[in-house]
Amino acid sequence: MMEADVASSSEPKNLGKAPEKASSQLPSAHADRALPWVEKYRPERLSDVLAHDDIIRTIRNYVHKGQLPHLLFHGPPGTGKTSTILAVAKEFYGSAVRTHVLELNASDDRGINTVREQIKTFAETSSTSFQQNRLIFGKSAVPATEAAEATSSHGQEKKGQGGPSLKLIILDEADQMTNAAQNALRRIMEAYARNVRFCLICNFVNKITPAIQSRCTGFRFTPVSSASLKTKAAQIVQDEKMKLSDDGLDALVKIARGDMRRLLNCMQASHLAHPGEEVNADIVHRTLGLPPPSEVTTMFERLLVADFFACCKELDELVTAKGYAMRDWVIAFHERILLVDWPANVLITFVSRLADLEERLATGASEAVQMHAVVAAFFEARAGLQAAAAATPPIPSQ
DSSP: OEEEEEOOOSSOEESSSSGGGHHHHSOOTTSOTTSOHHHHTOOSSGGGOOSOHHHHHHHHHHHHTTOOOOEEEESSTTSSHHHHHHHHHHHHHGGGHHHHEEEEETTTSOSHHHIIIIIHHHHSSOBOOOOTTTTTTSTTOOOHHHHGGGBOTTSOBOTTOOOOBOEEEEEETGGGSOHHHHHHHHHHHHHTTTTEEEEEEESOGGGSOHHHHTTSEEEEEOOOOHHHHHHHHHHHHHHHTOOBOHHHHHHHHHHHTTOHHHHHHHHHHHHHHSTTSOBOHHHHHHHHTOOOHHHHHHHHHHHTTSOHHHHHHHHHHHHHHHTOOHHHHHHHHHHHHTTSOOOHHHHHHHHHHHHHHHHHHHTTOOHHHHHHHHHHHHHHHHHHHHHHHHHSOOOOOO
């Protein structure tokens, strides 16, 4: 696989099944207010995609030169993989998107029958009726918005334009496909290369077989930068007439951790939970059920001075009263521990304990037991700090 590393339904769907419904498949920022913001603000054109400038530039060059290869988009959730390829389809196919693009969620349609029946049926038929928009991925590919200029008033193509167009198959969450399905897909990619291009989207590229990886040009989508997240947030604040404080914005960006989808969901939840109010950091944390920094700091300091049973009781009462998830406390303590000046050996042991706790919580361990294990990790750190202090030679008096 060529690598470019830069900073659901079970039914197959042809994007925009009818021209008048195309906007429901690729909603704009002015779509129905009932739409989730992740769909309402999904980019419609490549120019609307924030971040990943190198990827966007490369794909645009591929398309304009008519040399689009099979694509493999991989990276963390919410980094723009699906939005990018949907923007490509919307921008360059235009109204023909309904007949030339097939989108499948491979986590639902992941068996070999789907590959043999639905994907093969779509791939084995070439496109011969694409006229005004018949330039996509062909010899002289241009955006569909420019395609009308390539035809005369009688509908005849201008000289030098056109060429056979290709269909596009988008397989989202392709890492959930079975190995048998991936092997069948590999053969289809080879057999119908003249008719179709594939775009596979996944979170874990190691789950894609090497045979398919080698047939695709891969692009790794890194987490979205804080600057890009803030740019998107500013756009939404203006469009939704939302009141958002600076510390509220910082909290949202921190919680998102480079995930644009998470940012939009958190913004919408905070806005709807407190309509008309200015959304600050405290509102963000309370709405999402996360411990605010003030509580984390207070509990962190208590765990370093109080006795074991008092710490267990206080943490238990706080978690129970506020309905916090213990995993969120483990993550919060990890972020807090990076701000303290502890000896390296104490930090190493403490972070290792937190990692073990997070893994056990993720696999369904008892939250009550793991809560007390958190307290135990702090007492182990306290013992290490006391030992380090005792081993430090006193400063000689003048």
